[in-house]
Amino acid sequence: MSAYAIVVCAGQGERFGQTASHLPKKTFIEIDEKPVWFWSASVLGQLDFVDGIVLIARPQDEAEIRSVAQQLKLSKLKAVLRGGVKRQDSVFEGLSWIEREKVPCEYVFIHDGVRPFASKELIEKLWEQRKEGAVVPVLPVEDTLKMVEGDWIQKTLDRGQIKRVQTPQLYEFQKLRDAYTSLNRIHQPVTDESSVFELQGLKVKAILGEKTNIKITTPEDLLPYRRVRYSVGQGIDVHAFEEKWGGLVLGGVSIPDSKSLKGHSDADVVVHSLCDGLLGAAGLSDIGTYFPDNDPQYDKISSLILLEEVMEKIIKKGYEVEHVDITILAEAPKLQTFIPKMKMQLRLRLKIKEEAISIKATTTEQLGYIGRQEGIASHAMVTLRKFYYEGQLR
Secondary structure, three states, rough: OOOEEEEEEEEOHHHOOOOOOOOOHHHHEEOOOEHHHHHHHHHOOOOOOOOEEEEEEEEHHHHHHHHHHHHOOOOOEEEEEEOOOOOOHHHHHHHHHHHOOOOOEEEEEEOOOOOOOOOOHHHHHHHHHHHOOOOEEEEOOOOOEEEEEEOOOEEEHHHHHOEEEOOEEEEEEEHHHHHHHHHHHHOOOOHHHHHHHHHHHOOOEEEEOOOOOOOOHHHHHHHEEEEEEEEEEEEEEEEEEEOOOOEEEEEEEOOOOOOOOOOOOOOHHHHHHHHHHHHHHOOOOHHHHHHHOOOHHHHHOOOHHHHHHHHHHHHOOEEEEEEEEEEOOOOOOOOOHHHHHHHHHHHHHHHHHHHHEEEEEEOOOHHHHHOOOOOOEEEEEEEEEEEEEEEOOO
């Protein structure tokens, strides 16, 4: 007997995104260093009775999902298809592909791409009941259920007759294909495949699901699996003084009545050291790699613009700034009155609170090139944090 699995990764994630704009799209949240949808699909690919997997993606995610699936060598992947506006449209696209390709398929599993914890044991139990024609996992409801209108409770529902439905769900392929064809004629919205069968008057067998087989809908669903990793980077930069008195820029703040610093950009030694610290903590190359001093586009550019670009790289890698500690080494000019403005400029771009940044200025007691007022140096220590998720799925 042959079976295919359709894994739906085409949801908009609106409930997730409303409260988690700093996180990746929920299907791309990584658990054990692989995206959620990969785990949802890979468990099906491990089973002998599943011959092929079809992934359904949002149009804007299609290329990325295909690329990642190939990179991770997702077992038994046959196609990555573009999903529709609604979930039922996406499932129908998967069913239609199986029919068009004329692949042997007597049964079909339908699974949510954001249920990464479904076990092989659960899927095997569904398969054992395949002759029922339609089998879904359900869980009892443990909370008291109320019908509410507005802000007022109307009545209590009998929770003994109500179950929570999960995926994967298993169906005879042709029955589900025919039921979906009929559904498309009446344009009735549904949220799962058992509802499609119900509308056609077809029976659906329920078996006990798994409490661990959660659907990731909001960021709170991920809290039991969330961990935090800290990394530290150090940045050091030095710039020599020019002979002219044109003022200088430190920490994004203009300081008049001083010699200028030599540099291709605005020679902001503070921001340069900070950028190197950020890049180092994220395991990236130094500032010169990304903004070479022989590139004319960076001639006299504000280093705050460079900092913003560095922050984009940091955020793309999933990091946030935990703390920054900067020490400026300068015999002259005196900097104490400018430090609050520097902190404000940097805080805005680092997206941190006031207590998460320290900027100090010191001299070298007239020793060395700093003491001879030949230049200014800056040292930055940066701590980044990165949230990640572990689910023992490896």
